[in-house]
Amino acid sequence: MTRRKSDCTVEYSPGSGALSVAVESSVKPLFGRAIEAAARAAAAEFGVAAGELNIDDDGALDFVVGARVEAALRATGCTRTAAQRHAAPIQEPGPGRRRRSRLYLPGDQPDLLPNAGLFGADCLILDLEDSVAPSRKVQARVLARRVLETRRDFFGTSEIVVRINPLAGPFGLDDLAELAGCLPDAVLLPKCESAADIEALASELDNIETAAGIEQGRTLIMAIVETARGVIAAPSIAAASSRISALCFGAEDFCRDIGARRTAAGSEALTARQNVVIAARSAGVQAHDSVFSDVDDAAGLAAYCAASRALGFDGVGLVHPRQIAAAHAAFDPSPSELDEARRIVTALDDALAQGQGVVSLDGRMVDAPVAARARRLVGLALDAPGAEKGT
Amino acid sequence: MDWTTNSIGRAVPVSVDGRLLRPFAGAYADSAVADSATSRSAATACTPMRAAGGPSRPAPGRGRPDKLAKNWDDLLDRMDLRSGMTISFHHHLRDGDAVVNEVVSRLATRGLRDLTIAPTALFPVHDRLVPYIESGVVARVEGSMNGAVGAACSRGKMQGMSVLRSHGGRQRAIQDGDLHIDAAFIAAPCADPLGNANGVLGKSACGPLSYPVPDSLSADRVAVITDGLVPYPCAPRSIAGGDVDWVLEVESIGDASKIVSGTTRLTKSPTQLLIAELTARFIEATGIMREGFSFQAGAGGISLAATVFLAQRMRARGVRASFAHGGATGVLVGLLEEGLLGSIVDLQSFDLEAVRSCRDNPRHIESTPFDSYGPRAAGSAANMLDVAILGATEIDLDFNVNVNTHSDGLLLHGIGGHTDAAASAACSIITAPSFRKRIPIVRERVTTVSCPGEVVDVVVTERGIAINPKRADLAERARKAGLPLVGLGDLMRQVHAITGVPDEPRFGDRVVALVEWRDGSALDVVRELAPSR
Numbered sequence: 001m002t003r004r005k006s007d008c009t010v011e012y013s014p015g016s017g018a019l020s021v022a023v024e025s026s027v028k029p030l031f032g033r034a035i036e037a038a039a040r041a042a043a044a045e046f047g048v049a050a051g052e053l054n055i056d057d058d059g060a061l062d063f064v065v066g067a068r069v070e071a072a073l074r075a076t077g078c079t080r081t082a083a084q085r086h087a088a089p090i091q092e093p094g095p096g097r098r099r100r101s102r103l104y105l106p107g108d109q110p111d112l113l114p115n116a117g118l119f120g121a122d123c124l125i126l127d128l129e130d131s132v133a134p135s136r137k138v139q140a141r142v143l144a145r146r147v148l149e150t151r152r153d154f155f156g157t158s159e160i161v162v163r164i165n166p167l168a169g170p171f172g173l174d175d176l177a178e179l180a181g182c183l184p185d186a187v188l189l190p191k192c193e194s195a196a197d198i199e200a201l202a203s204e205l206d207n208i209e210t211a212a213g214i215e216q217g218r219t220l221i222m223a224i225v226e227t228a229r230g231v232i233a234a235p236s237i238a239a240a241s242s243r244i245s246a247l248c249f250g251a252e253d254f255c256r257d258i259g260a261r262r263t264a265a266g267s268e269a270l271t272a273r274q275n276v277v278i279a280a281r282s283a284g285v286q287a288h289d290s291v292f293s294d295v296d297d298a299a300g301l302a303a304y305c306a307a308s309r310a311l312g313f314d315g316v317g318l319v320h321p322r323q324i325a326a327a328h329a330a331f332d333p334s335p336s337e338l339d340e341a342r343r344i345v346t347a348l349d350d351a352l353a354q355g356q357g358v359v360s361l362d363g364r365m366v367d368a369p370v371a372a373r374a375r376r377l378v379g380l381a382l383d384a385p386g387a388e389k390g391t
Numbered sequence: 392m393d394w395t396t397n398s399i400g401r402a403v404p405v406s407v408d409g410r411l412l413r414p415f416a417g418a419y420a421d422s423a424v425a426d427s428a429t430s431r432s433a434a435t436a437c438t439p440m441r442a443a444g445g446p447s448r449p450a451p452g453r454g455r456p457d458k459l460a461k462n463w464d465d466l467l468d469r470m471d472l473r474s475g476m477t478i479s480f481h482h483h484l485r486d487g488d489a490v491v492n493e494v495v496s497r498l499a500t501r502g503l504r505d506l507t508i509a510p511t512a513l514f515p516v517h518d519r520l521v522p523y524i525e526s527g528v529v530a531r532v533e534g535s536m537n538g539a540v541g542a543a544c545s546r547g548k549m550q551g552m553s554v555l556r557s558h559g560g561r562q563r564a565i566q567d568g569d570l571h572i573d574a575a576f577i578a579a580p581c582a583d584p585l586g587n588a589n590g591v592l593g594k595s596a597c598g599p600l601s602y603p604v605p606d607s608l609s610a611d612r613v614a615v616i617t618d619g620l621v622p623y624p625c626a627p628r629s630i631a632g633g634d635v636d637w638v639l640e641v642e643s644i645g646d647a648s649k650i651v652s653g654t655t656r657l658t659k660s661p662t663q664l665l666i667a668e669l670t671a672r673f674i675e676a677t678g679i680m681r682e683g684f685s686f687q688a689g690a691g692g693i694s695l696a697a698t699v700f701l702a703q704r705m706r707a708r709g710v711r712a713s714f715a716h717g718g719a720t721g722v723l724v725g726l727l728e729e730g731l732l733g734s735i736v737d738l739q740s741f742d743l744e745a746v747r748s749c750r751d752n753p754r755h756i757e758s759t760p761f762d763s764y765g766p767r768a769a770g771s772a773a774n775m776l777d778v779a780i781l782g783a784t785e786i787d788l789d790f791n792v793n794v795n796t797h798s799d800g801l802l803l804h805g806i807g808g809h810t811d812a813a814a815s816a817a818c819s820i821i822t823a824p825s826f827r828k829r830i831p832i833v834r835e836r837v838t839t840v841s842c843p844g845e846v847v848d849v850v851v852t853e854r855g856i857a858i859n860p861k862r863a864d865l866a867e868r869a870r871k872a873g874l875p876l877v878g879l880g881d882l883m884r885q886v887h888a889i890t891g892v893p894d895e896p897r898f899g900d901r902v903v904a905l906v907e908w909r910d911g912s913a914l915d916v917v918r919e920l921a922p923s924r
Contacts, residue, residue, distance in 0.1 A: 006828050027829050029799040030893035059828025062891065111828075114889050115662050118853055154889075295659070321661040 006111030008057035008065055010039070010072040015051040019043060025057035038062040042069040047081035063150050064110040067143040074138065084181040085149045097159065099123050099246055099286055100315040100331035101324050102188075102222075104163070106131035107140035113147055117156025119321035120328075123222075124158040128175050129165050129190050137171050141178045148182035161222060163188040167200050176201075180208045186220035186245060191253070193229040198240035205243065217243055222288070226250025227257040231272045234279035247280040248317070249273055251290035264300070266307070277312040291317035298326065305330030333377045341374035348374075419452045446471045446612050448636050459584050460614075460639040463497055469637055470612050474504045476573035477533070479610060481602035482512035483590060483739055487649030490578040490616050492519050499528040507551070509533045509572060511561065511602040512805045513540050516649070524548050533570055534561050535805025536904075541795075544903050545802040547919040553904040555795060555841075555917070558602070558738070559764030559771070559811035560909040565605045566767055569911055575610035577603040577635075578644045582617035583625035586635025591627070591750035593619025595643070597650045598719065598740025598749045599757040600629035607634040618644045629757060651743050657699060658692035665853045666822050667696030669875075670780060673849065673856060675704045676872030677865055679778050679818060682710050683733075687717040687773070687812050688780040690741040693822045697780050698722050705731050716763065716772045717779075717808060719745035719755065727754060736772045738763050738808070764811035766909040773808070773815035781809050783823045783850075785837040788879045790844030790859050792821055793837035795906065798830050800896035800920050802904060806841055810909055814846040818865065825852040825886045831893060833883040838896065840915040841906060854882055897921035 003009075003026070021036045028035075039053050042065070053069060060068070103121035105112050107128045116124055126147075132140040144162060147154065162184045165171035176187070189201050198221060205219050221243040225234050231254065238247045251262065251269050260268035273289065280287035289308040292301050305327050308316050316327050333341065344361060348371040351359035358367045393405040397414035406412055447469040449456035460466035472478070478498075480491045491510065498506065504527050508520070511534060518539035523529045525543070531551030536544055544553055556564055564570035579588035580595040590600035595618055607613050607630045615630065620640045623632075658664060670693070674680045680701065688694040688701075698715075699722060705711065714734040715723050721744030726732040734754045740746045748755045763772045773779070784804065785793035794809050796802050813819040823832050833852070848865060850857040855877030858866040869876055898918035908914040 027799070027893075029896050031829055031891065033894060034891050059830065061829060061889065112661070114826075115665075115853060118665060119661060296657075320659070322664050 003056060003058040004109075004111075006059050006061070006064065007109075008035075008055055008060040008068050010056075010065075010068040011054045012048075012069075012072040012076055012078075013052045013054075014076055017050060019049050019051055019053065021053045021055065023055045023057060025055070025059075027057070027059050031059075034062065035060075035065055038065040039069045042066040043073065045080055045082040046070070046073045046078040048073055048078055060110060061114065063146045064143065067110075067146040068139070070146070071139045071142045074142075096245075096286075097122070098314070098331075099159070099288060101318050101327040102161065102248075102288060102315060103158075103318045103321060103324065104131065104291065107144055107163075108132050108136045110143060110147075113151070114154050117154055117158055119324055120156075121158050121318070121321070121324050122315065122328075123161050123186075124155055125161045125163050125188055125317075126184070127163045128171070129163050134171075137165070137174075141175055145178045145182055148179070148184060159186060160184040161186040161188050163190060166191045167197065167204075173204070176204050176208070180212065183208065183212070183214065183219045186222050188222040188224065188248070190224045190250070191227065191230070192223045192225050192233075192237050193227055194233050195236040195240035198223055198237055198244065202241040202243055219243065220245040222246045222248055224248040224250045225276060226253035228254070230254075231275050234276055235282055238279045238283035238285050244283070244285050246286035246288045246314070247276055247283070248288040249276040249290050254290075273308075273311055273313075281312065286314040287312060289313040289316045291319060292323065293319050295320040295323065301326050302330065337377060341377040344371055344374035345378060419450065446636070456585070458586060458636065458638045460637050463493070463639065463641075466614060466637055466639045467497060467501065470574055470614060472498060472501075472503060472574055472612075474502075474506070476503075477507040477509055477571060479509040479534075479572045479575045479603075479606045480511070481577065481600070481606070482510060482514065482535075483597045483600065483602060484578055484595065484645040484650045485597070486514040486516050486652060487595075487645035487647060488514065488516055488578065489643060489645045490576055491517055494576050495520055495523050495529065499523055499526070504528055505530045505550070507531050507533055509561075509570060509606075510535060511558065512807065513537045515539075521548075533564075535807070536802060537804055541802035541804070545796075545800065545917065545920050547899070547901060547903055547922070549903065552902060555806055555904055555906045557764065557806040557810045557909050558760050558808045559766050559773075560806070560907055560911070562605045562760035562764065563766040563909060564907070564911060565609045566761075566765075567911065572606055572610035574612040574614065575603060575606035577607060577613065577615045577630060579615050579617045579619070579630065580644065581619040581621060581625055582615045582630075582638055583621055583623040583632065584638055585623050585625075585632030586613070586615050586630065586638050587623070587625040587628040587632040588615050588617065588630040588635070589625060589627050590629060591746060592621075593617075595619065595645055595647055595650055596746050596750070598746045599737050601738045601757060601759050601763070603630065604759040605761065607631070612636055614639060616641055616644055618642060627757075651740060651746055658696050660692060662824050662853045663692045664696055666824065666851055667693050668700050669853075669856060670697040670820060670822050670851045671700035671704055673820070673851060673869060673874060674701055674778055675708070676874055677868040680704060680708070680710055683713045684710075684777040685712055685714045685716065685775060686778050686780065687715065687776050687808075687816065689782065690718050690720050691782055693782065694780050695720060695722055697822065698726075702726050702731055714772075714775070716758075716776055717812065719749065721745060724748040724752075724755070727752065736763065764808055764815070764909075766811070771811075771815060773812050776812065776816035778818045778820060779812035779816035780820050780822055781813060783821045783832065785832055785834050786821060786823065786847075786850055786879070787834045787837040787844070788883065790847040790850065790857075790879070791837050791840045792842040792844070792847055793839045794841040796839040796917060798834070798838055798893060798896065800838060800898060800918070802839075802917050806906075810842045810846070813842050814909060818848050818862075819846060820849040820851055821847055822851045825854045825882055826890050829890045829893075831883065831886045831890050833879055833886055835883065839906060839917055843908075843914065850879065852877075852882065854885055857882060 099122045101121045102123040104125045126144045164175035277287040292304045347361045394402045398416045531553045533554045580593035582588035590597045614637045688698045716736045718739045719737040720741045724744045783792045848862045855875040857879045901919040902916045903919045904917040906915040
């Protein structure tokens, strides 16, 4: 297997002799001892004191070495003997926090993790689903658990979200079980097609939170609808649990499902996207648009984000940190919008103080609904976390 | 007054005002000097003693000088090279170069040993020199080492002690006589039979032919090797035929696909992009980016992206730069043609666009090491820079920069123009990630000092900007602009919290290379790695 940057491969051969750890590494003169120590610590968690560990490394950090050793041990049937670590979420809970950007990180790629929090994404998605091959599901799951256990500082002020595999499939429940001791801020559930999908996840989270002694309902759910059935069930999905913070749309799978071809204009998914926004709003949760995946198309991204916002979405999915600034610029109120909103709020407040429910501003009528929208804009600008970052 | 009679029977004084005269001895009598002198300085000192053997140069006389060698053997016979000599090369055929390996292997076949190689830089293609290092054909390198050759030096495989110099430092060492070149082999994409040569024409076009200019002026023996022989006069010319002793036409001087292999695609690395964006923000926010400013940025991922982001800011603010200096890329050429850039002052082309522009655009100016970086020059292009964006393998808490060795002690890179630009530009910016893979870039003490912190103003990393306390002016402007500032000590501790603290590499006692500052003073040494590895 070829070396992957900031990663290592580990092979474990059980045996009767005392545990030996052989390290080949591009950073061996500097970190050879540290790599061996991290490997022995992980082996000790499994009570493994015999056999051979062979490590081929290209600069993996300790938590990555631990994850790869653990996966190798588990592949040979070893089970954990040490108590599972527990790491409580560190973010303030907030179903209503801003989510202009949700940035996907391939779950099995450790080199992206240490700097993930530097880019100012509102949500960081550790993806265990589409970006991870079936043969690597365990590796990715263990890596996600270990980074959540030990290195939450990597994610900065971003909301930490894990995209698990669908619960009905072969991987979803194992993903959840792995995360039991180190729940992220939210779980992103793909391929939602009914309220029952959400209820099943919510019920699992109830059990995990109870067992871990965490406040019930602390862990949020972001639900992706990306099939015809999902879009039709969107209203009941969005309302299926108080844990739901956002309803997301997945265009790629949706178009495949309905037999449509994706176009730049996006008319094939327009109705579905509108349905997602309406369903989200009717349930009082945020609406999140599909991923824009052409990293090199800056103009296309800007246009896509502007169109998403015009439809009523709160944010979009992204695949590269360099897309974040454009998304935030599109979903942040512009200075002129903010200025107008502030004037509307002031005008109506003044009118209300004088017993008037309606006032005219620049020749336009301002009443309660108009002012409410203006108040929302002003509020968004105030509580955007890290609004300065990534711009 | 004493008199003597010259060869045509005229009486001439033996001396005038104390100056000894040489009586006329025939119109071409002086040819003996050119024919026999082993060095140019000796030739001008009028010593018509013919050394035993000696190079066979065309005598100055009537008609076309016979400079064209028939083949490699004829050339090397005429050059009369011997063991222990210093032979020089330039690097602008980059990883496509075929000349260095050809010459060294032929000299090895001829039984020469103990050679000093003085290249302006080496590339991975020159890893093939390693067996000649191990067998003692190549005893040391003066100038620049990269890759496997550097690693061989680190492992103590070279018999002599090498010297690492910047491009400017190398030019100075030649000018001052510290680096005496016995023979210069100048690979030239286009040349005429007199030796006039350029790098912008021919099937192996590489752009400027700047780096070998000092060699052509000072080496005892100068050979041009070309695969693009054209009738006299070769124009434009970077190398003057009058400085060239021999010309050899060969089938190929290198692999064109690797001569200009640079990519102008923007890096995909999120961390590199973040550093580049922060660098561009710094340059704008501190007021360096103003109408008519100038900059140098290389062809590495961060530098190229910083150039792109800086250009976006220039466009948005309606600001134009007077010139960019250093190496040329398609990105810079685009800015030149767009009008955002007044000129490119170029020492090396990295891609085909840059070669084309250097050939066709009068505002794309070919420079020389003296004009660009010369430490003895009364001002150079680098002195005209408002800002230089440079890289590093390590930076320490005193702002010292290492570009030569990796943290494990292996010598893997040359200095290039790094120290010349840093010491000469009005503001020097080092861009680097705070760690690579697992290796911290910010260190308590760098493994090797390539550039003293005295000339390093700013360090931009993905975790913030560190400003040398000597540059309170820049720090003040950056603070006012709300840029994320960080102390190098804090940065190192942040990085250690991610990577862990690395062990120190183990070295032996033997010094394998000297790091020379651009003025010739000894800046640091590189030690042999501990033999156990």
